Amino acid sequence: MRMRLRRFRPRTGPREHRVVQPLHPLRHTSLRAPEPIGLLLGDHDGLNRLAGLFSFAAYSRRTIVHVPLRDGVPPDEGTGEPADLVLAHHSYGLRPSTWPELRRSLGPGTPLTVRTDEARTERDAAAWRRRAARADCRDELRHAHHARTVLLFGSRDVFAEAAVNCAYAAGRGPRQRGVAKGRTAMVSSLPGLVQRPGGGHPEEILVCFEPYPPYAHFKRPG
Incomplete structure (x- = not known):
C-alpha cells in the first residue's frame, strides 16, 4: 500500500523524535477507549488506511505514529469521549505522560510517501498467532488512555496482526448484513491487549465497519 503521510521532528529536552501522521484525516473513523470495551469504527477507506498505518508502525521502531481521530464525523454508535490513536514500539520508551508536550511541539511537518508490504505483514502476523x-x-499490546489519546505499545508482530485485523474488517465489513441500511457491523478486534490484574470483564477494542450517510452511495460487493 502506498500512503501519504506528514513527518515531524519535535524535540523534548535533548532527544529528537520522529512522528508521522496521515496527510489527510480519516474523516469517517473514530475511536473510544477500552473501559473495558473500546470501539474502533470506520468505513472501508478508514479501516484500510489504519491497516497500512499499523503495518508501517510494525517496521518503524524509531517512529511514533499519530492518528488524529477526535475531529472526524461523530459516529452513531459508541459511548465515551472520542480519542486519538498513537502507535509506538515497546522499545521506543514513550511514556503516556510525555505525549501531550510532544503533540504540542509538532509544528507544520513535511510530506512523506511510504509503502507497506502486505505479504511481509501477513507472515509476521501469522508468526504472532x-x-x-x-x-x-x-508478546502483547500494552495500552494507555491519556490526554484524550489511546496509546498502543507493541512489537513488530503484534502490530502486524493488528494491521491484518483492520484489513479484514475493511474487506469483510461491506459484506455484513444490514450495513447498506446504515447498521454498524462488528467484524474483528485488536489483538493481545494486556489485561489489568484482578479479573473482571476482559479489556478489548472491537473493530467495526460503519458506513456513513447518505447510504445511497453504498452498495454491497457482488
Missing part, C-alpha cells in the same frame, strides 16, 4: 496460542506468550 502461532506464539499467542502458547500459554507462556508475553
